[in-house]
Amino acid sequence: MKRLWLLILCGLPLQPAVLANEQPSVNASTALTEQRSLSREDVGGLITGQTVTQNGRAFYDSFATAWSERDAQGRFSVAVMERPTARFGSQVFIRYGNRQLLQLALPPNRSVIAPLGAAAADQVFQAILDYQLAQFLGDPDIGRDEF
Numbered sequence: 001m002k003r004l005w006l007l008i009l010c011g012l013p014l015q016p017a018v019l020a021n022e023q024p025s026v027n028a029s030t031a032l033t034e035q036r037s038l039s040r041e042d043v044g045g046l047i048t049g050q051t052v053t054q055n056g057r058a059f060y061d062s063f064a065t066a067w068s069e070r071d072a073q074g075r076f077s078v079a080v081m082e083r084p085t086a087r088f089g090s091q092v093f094i095r096y097g098n099r100q101l102l103q104l105a106l107p108p109n110r111s112v113i114a115p116l117g118a119a120a121a122d123q124v125f126q127a128i129l130d131y132q133l134a135q136f137l138g139d140p141d142i143g144r145d146e147f
Helices: 002-010 054-070 110-137
Strands: 047-050 078-085 089-096 099-105
Touching (some): 054 089, 054 110, 099 110
Antiparallel strands (some): 089 099
16 A cells, blocks of 8 residues: 555556556567677777766767777777866776776866877777787786786
8 A cells, every 4th residue: 555655646657557466467579589689790889978077078079089080890899987076177087898098187278178089099099909919919927807
């Protein structure tokens, strides 16, 4: 009964299965039994952006434009994250997989941000190539997760 009052107070629509305290059954339809998988060709290289400020968005736009020129085949997916702070301005982090490849502070002058994004794309692309080369060659003294 508490659940019914909670649903009414929240303004949620009541369904017959909720009123009868029954769990709705899941029919095994063809849509549920189909297993879909995305291949690398379907998705391509993704550039995700988690920016908050206008300067962060300007950096992301210039980075993404330069990145699409570097990684034309779409082999690598990267994430651009911004953390604005009152003391240090906006901090930008670029990650590839579980690795943070670049951290930098955005200047308040927006005219400097576009070349900074292009330079960051060059630096991150080279860092990814170096990382993959190190994984391919392998160092017997270092484990795979210690690069």
